[in-house]
Amino acid sequence: MSKAYSNLNEQMQTHTLENGLRICYVPKEGFSKTFAVLATDFGSVDASFTLDGTRYDTPTGVAHFLEHKMFEDEDGNALQKFSETGASPNAFTSQTMTAYHFSCTERFAQNLEILLKFVFTPYFTEENVEKERGIIGQEIGMMEDNPGWQAYVGLFEGLYRSHPVRESIAGSVESIAKITPETLFTCHKAFYSPRNMALVVCGTADFDEVCRMARQFSPHESPAIGERHYGERRDTVNQPLVERKMQVSQPQFLLGFKDEPVKDGESRLRRGLLGELAVRILCGDTAPLYNELYEKRLINPYFEADYSLYPEAAVAMFGGESRDPEQTRTLIEQEAARLAREGVDPALFARMKKAVYGTHLRTLDDPDALARAQVQAMFGGEDYLDFAALFDTMEAHDMRAMFARWARSDRTAMSVVRPQ
Amino acid sequence: MQQITRKKLGEGVGLTCVSTPKFKRAVLRAALLLPLGGADAAQRAALPHVLRRGTVTLPDLRAIGQTLDELYGARIEVSVRKEGETLVIGFLSDVIDERFARGAEGLTGKVVRLLCELLYNPYVRDGAFSPDYVAGERANLLDRIAAQKNDPRAWAPKRLTEIMCEGELYGQSALGTTEQAERITEKKLYAAYQRALDEAHIELFYCGGMQADAVEALFAASLPARRADKLAQLGTKVIASPKQDAPREVTEELPLTQGKLSLGFRTGGNCLTGGDPIAFFMFASIFGGSTNAKLFMNVREKLSLCYYASAQFISLKGIMLVNSGIENDKFEIARDEILRQFEACQKGDISEMEMESARKTLTGAYQSMLDEPIQLEQYWLAQAVADTLQPPEERIAELKKVTRERVIAAAQQAALDTVYFLKGAAQ
Numbered sequence: 137m138s139k140a141y142s143n144l145n146e147q148m149q150t151h152t153l154e155n156g157l158r159i160c161y162v163p164k165e166g167f168s169k170t171f172a173v174l175a176t177d178f179g180s181v182d183a184s185f186t187l188d189g190t191r192y193d194t195p196t197g198v199a200h201f202l203e204h205k206m207f208e209d210e211d212g213n214a215l216q217k218f219s220e221t222g223a224s225p226n227a228f229t230s231q232t233m234t235a236y237h238f239s240c241t242e243r244f245a246q247n248l249e250i251l252l253k254f255v256f257t258p259y260f261t262e263e264n265v266e267k268e269r270g271i272i273g274q275e276i277g278m279m280e281d282n283p284g285w286q287a288y289v290g291l292f293e294g295l296y297r298s299h300p301v302r303e304s305i306a307g308s309v310e311s312i313a314k315i316t317p318e319t320l321f322t323c324h325k326a327f328y329s330p331r332n333m334a335l336v337v338c339g340t341a342d343f344d345e346v347c348r349m350a351r352q353f354s355p356h357e358s359p360a361i362g363e364r365h366y367g368e369r370r371d372t373v374n375q376p377l378v379e380r381k382m383q384v385s386q387p388q389f390l391l392g393f394k395d396e397p398v399k400d401g402e403s404r405l406r407r408g409l410l411g412e413l414a415v416r417i418l419c420g421d422t423a424p425l426y427n428e429l430y431e432k433r434l435i436n437p438y439f440e441a442d443y444s445l446y447p448e449a450a451v452a453m454f455g456g457e458s459r460d461p462e463q464t465r466t467l468i469e470q471e472a473a474r475l476a477r478e479g480v481d482p483a484l485f486a487r488m489k490k491a492v493y494g495t496h497l498r499t500l501d502d503p504d505a506l507a508r509a510q511v512q513a514m515f516g517g518e519d520y521l522d523f524a525a526l527f528d529t530m531e532a533h534d535m536r537a538m539f540a541r542w543a544r545s546d547r548t549a550m551s552v553v554r555p556q
Numbered sequence: 557m558q559q560i561t562r563k564k565l566g567e568g569v570g571l572t573c574v575s576t577p578k579f580k581r582a583v584l585r586a587a588l589l590l591p592l593g594g595a596d597a598a599q600r601a602a603l604p605h606v607l608r609r610g611t612v613t614l615p616d617l618r619a620i621g622q623t624l625d626e627l628y629g630a631r632i633e634v635s636v637r638k639e640g641e642t643l644v645i646g647f648l649s650d651v652i653d654e655r656f657a658r659g660a661e662g663l664t665g666k667v668v669r670l671l672c673e674l675l676y677n678p679y680v681r682d683g684a685f686s687p688d689y690v691a692g693e694r695a696n697l698l699d700r701i702a703a704q705k706n707d708p709r710a711w712a713p714k715r716l717t718e719i720m721c722e723g724e725l726y727g728q729s730a731l732g733t734t735e736q737a738e739r740i741t742e743k744k745l746y747a748a749y750q751r752a753l754d755e756a757h758i759e760l761f762y763c764g765g766m767q768a769d770a771v772e773a774l775f776a777a778s779l780p781a782r783r784a785d786k787l788a789q790l791g792t793k794v795i796a797s798p799k800q801d802a803p804r805e806v807t808e809e810l811p812l813t814q815g816k817l818s819l820g821f822r823t824g825g826n827c828l829t830g831g832d833p834i835a836f837f838m839f840a841s842i843f844g845g846s847t848n849a850k851l852f853m854n855v856r857e858k859l860s861l862c863y864y865a866s867a868q869f870i871s872l873k874g875i876m877l878v879n880s881g882i883e884n885d886k887f888e889i890a891r892d893e894i895l896r897q898f899e900a901c902q903k904g905d906i907s908e909m910e911m912e913s914a915r916k917t918l919t920g921a922y923q924s925m926l927d928e929p930i931q932l933e934q935y936w937l938a939q940a941v942a943d944t945l946q947p948p949e950e951r952i953a954e955l956k957k958v959t960r961e962r963v964i965a966a967a968q969q970a971a972l973d974t975v976y977f978l979k980g981a982a983q
Contacts, residue, residue: 143656144580144656145580145655145656164578164927165578166576166577166578167578167927168923168924168926168927169920169923169924169927213857215847215848215852216847216848216853218847219846219847219848219913219916219917220848220909220912220913220916221916222913222915222916222917222919222920223920224846224917224920224921224924225847239920239924240920241919241920241923241924242920267857267860268860269860270860270861271856271857271860271862271863272863274814274860274861274862274863274881274882274883275863277813277814277881277883278709278814278863278864278881280813280814281708281812281813281814281980282707282709283706382811383705383706383708383810383811383812384703384706385699385702385703385705385706386699386702386703388706421621422621422622422624422625423621424618426617426621427616427617427618427621430617430692431617431688431692433692433695436696436699436700437605437634437696457699457703487622487625487626488625490625490626490628490629490657491624491625491628491629492629493628493629493657494627494628494629494630494651494652494657495629497580497581497628497652497656497657498580498581498650498652500580501579501580501581501929502928503927556811
């Protein structure tokens with residue numbers, strides 16, 4: 137299927153293979169490089185699942201461990217195969233997906249073949265799993281020394297009681313000690329089924345050829361995927377304040393508003409855009425409250441605001457460095473309550489909407505970011521480029537409804553990393 | 557496809573234009589180039605932050621923020637960087653191309669005017685900056701200096717550079733010192749600003765859909781005339797070999813889980829302006845520049861010593877850094893393995909496959925850069941600082957010609973200068 141977006145001067149082609157693999161191509165005229173990502177709708181939060189009638193509670197960090205191990209095949213490591221063509225390969229695991237990608241300026245077909253082959257071919261041995269434990273152990277050590285990441289993990293501990301988004305993506309040295317080749321095979325079987333995956337190519341390619349190769353190098357069978365368990369859901373937070381001590385020069389904090397998860401039938405893409413607009417209105421770097429906090433020296437240029445969606449969870453986050461995280465929190469919470477009560481000034485709403493639109497338009501220049509956004513959208517049954525049309529449906533009362541949800545009692549948690 | 561134009565807009569004012577229709581946004585830079593370090597260092601680091609607080613027509617953050625929102629969320633970010641031994645302070649901006657929004661005519665022109673206003677027409681009262689703005693940004697700078705230790709992955713190479721390049725301008729921080737920062741006042745800063753305007757070379761950059769003449773006209777309309785007699789001398793002193801007889805080894809401690817190991821090498825004079833830089837880029841890539849490199853294959857994949865170990869050629873200064881994160885008790889093993897791989901390169905243990913892989917990796921990186929305006933900005937800034945103005949396409953052509961012999965020769969000219977180990981102390 138082909139869709140044109142004349143207002144954005146973009147187009148995309150999509151196709152779903154018989155085995156359920158979703159494929160999308162966004163041409164980028166004039167670009168030197170082509171970016172391809174093959175992703176599975178399987179992230180760190182999907183560690184507990186039922187497959188073929190058996191319940192599995194796999195160790196924390198298993199999706200990320202699997203990501204590391206997928207590169208290895210019987211005949212060597214895919215990273216080196218990519219390097220030989222000059223491509224730049226990488227992968228990431230988030231709470232919601234595991235994605236394998238490369239960008240290249242030549243020999244696209246050869247690289248696409250490498251990508252498809254290694255992601256669909258599990259090869260795990262006692263020995264190569266053991267070796268990876270050492271490397272991932274060092275990656276975890278690196279994360280543990282990162283105060284921003286520690287604040288992030290702390291926030292989710294505060295917001296959620298049992299939802300697996302509480303756990304650090306890579307797990308801990310202790311949790312990954314329990315991962316065996318068998319665990320990895322089970323997870324691959326449960327979630328690397330073509331019907332749970334998407335391939336997005338952005339740049340210069342022949343769409344028919346991409347589909348033909350995907351058909352050739354993906355499994356014909358498309359087994360049922362695991363049924364996921366996210367624990368019992370609660371609307372209120374687990375713990376309003378989570379504190380840690382680390383090597384930092386001043387406190388780092390992250391304040392989170394626990395929002396309602398995306399409902400059945402609700403557009404995930406639209407919710408994400410509304411959330412982005414709401415965090416910008418509440419305390420984005422051009423918002424009235426941001427200016428006030430900055431002038432009071434409660435925050436500095438390293439302050440950030442973000443809105444994130446997870447399966448059965450949604451969070452608005454605000455954080456950075458502050459001499460007084462408690463006072464900063466109070467002022468942000470008060471502003472959310474005021475916006476819920478009084479609504480958003482129409483002029484402010486209009487200008488913020490314009491600004492968020494500009495942010496997304498700029499994403500179109502970045503094939504990597506565009507492809508990742510499209511993968512996420514496809515997992516929700518949508519297309520990212522529809523964002524422009526969705527902007528026309530966003531109204532000030534949507535904002536007010538969102539702030540009203542945030543402003544209810546026991547919906548915020550704060551994580552603070554304090555100097556030792 | 558991409559039209560590169562270099563223009564001189566007056567005394568000490570250079571404009572680099574990359575004109576291409578393929579992007580939906582424009583990226584711009586307006587920056588002052590000054591010698592790194594010196595008595596004004598902290599003031600210069602604080603300066604763009606104070607300028608960003610208010611102008612004659614937009615006196616505070618509210619007014620600036622509102623204007624940026626109306627310009628479809630255009631961004632104007634403060635930038636304080638060192639490029640070789642040159643300090644670069646100013647603003648980086650991006651704005652959507654006016655073709656893609658209703659009623660957005662003249663967007664780029666408005667951003668250019670705002671950039672120039674931030675640089676030349678700040679909010680001033682009684683011959684000084686606003687005391688509130690200066691107090692706030694002085695505190696932010698002090699916080700920033702203290703916060704550098706928070707990120708051990710950046711702190712280790714920074715400490716290595718300070719130790720290795722002690723007595724050289726490159727050993728100094730772009731942020732200045734705490735003592736300097738504490739002494740900043742609104743009057744002193746305003747005077748430092750006036751000096752900076754006299755002494756600085758100004759580098760402007762544009763990447764987007766407009767042609768160079770049109771961009772030049774936009775900037776020309778907003779830039780004041782300036783004199784040439786006070787312009788500072790810019791340049792980077794490249795030290796070809798270690799100053800001491802044997803490599804130095806320094807260990808420091810912080811309360812961390814993971815140790816950070818950084819090694820600093822001199823390059824035998826290979827740098828952007830001398831020697832055989834393209835051969836050295838190839839050597840650094842084979843040694844530690846990709847997932848096919850010796851460091852990745854051996855230190856990470858074979859010995860599982862680390863998550864990352866990579867080599868970086870700082871071509872303006874003519875040094876190479878190797879950075880890695882390791883377990884605290886693996887310092888000797890990791891150091892020795894890194895040096896074993898270094899020596900292997902020097903002995904000529906470089907296969908044809910490694911040569912071709914590095915050539916393709918670097919070629920791919922330069923070609924990909926043509927798609928990334930922010931990377932193009934960095935590339936052309938380094939070119940302007942070095943006064944080389946070599947387009948990436950020329951580098952790609954040179955890569956085709958580099959021989960294995962030249963790469964081995966480049967490796968043989970490199971020498972270990974300093975080993976720095978940031979040890980995670982028991983908590």
